[in-house]
Amino acid sequence: MKKPLIIIGGPTACGKTAMSILLAKKIGGEIISADSMQVYRYMDIGTAKVTKEEADGVPHYLIDEFDPDEEYNVMIFQQKAKAYMEEIWAKGKIPIVVGGTGFYINALLYDNAFTETDGDDSFRQACYKQAETEGPEVLFQKLLEIDPEYAATTHANNVKRVTRALEYHHMTGQKFSDHNAEQKQKESPYAAAVIILTMERQKLYERIEQRVDLMMEAGLLDEVKGLLDKGYDGSLVSMQGLGYKEFLPYFAGEISLEDAVTELKTGTRRFAKRQLTWFRRQIDGLWIDLSLTDKETALADMVDYVKQCGISLPEESGEA
Incomplete structure (x- = not known):
């Protein structure tokens, strides 16, 4: 019998973190991050990393496991995610893989x-x-x-x-x-339920703008400077991620802070557009537009779909 696996994908800033935690609490799941940046230590604000308060007791894996100068790629993700899935199944729980790095999700889903x-x-x-x-x-x-x-x-x-x-x-x-x-x-080796969260584009872009403003208020600039002060060079793959590379020219005295922030907002919007394009081309599953529904309805739809995919749920842990 195939083992259960839930995947939640979608563009940045669409609400994946909140919805995945609601689902995990509802069905007794644990979360594996399929984000290529949140795996790095010291990179919290720019990656919109889940906080302890947001996690609300739900275990998260592949977050804060590598230093910014360490090797991390799809093969390492695949190996580590599969090992964590075995741990989660051994507890009688369901692994929920969450992220916007579609390439990583595909690699795991089809065991590429x-x-x-x-x-x-x-x-x-x-x-x-x-x-x-x-x-x-x-x-x-x-x-x-x-x-x-x-x-x-x-x-x-x-x-x-x-x-x-x-x-x-x-x-x-x-x-x-x-x-x-x-x-x-290839057929997935798992009994998989794939859920793609999305949002009306203008609404998504507004959320991206707001998120960047909140990141700046939370100290993103100091976070980037701290990484540079630790000796993490701007040429590192981690430092070329969104939220970090945009500020390197600022610290080099080449552009203004205002221009760096504008570039981050523009780059994030473009990234979200590419993510949506990728998921539409590559992934089949349930699509939920969070700009057209509330969290409670979306959660109920997710649970129903998981059941339709043949995944047996443990006793629900209570209302989310």
């Missing part, structure tokens, strides 16, 4: 296989070096030429994802987007 060079990372290192010396845009342009479909799902500054796709093409002669499409045809 990834090809790495054993003992020969020369091509990868050459790409990293080129990105460092000439800028990440150079690599991204190469990806646009060989695999525009995959390029449309990632950001030019995500050097590791771009490099992974270039390396796969270098090794196999095939496009990474074709590889992902093949993997998607």
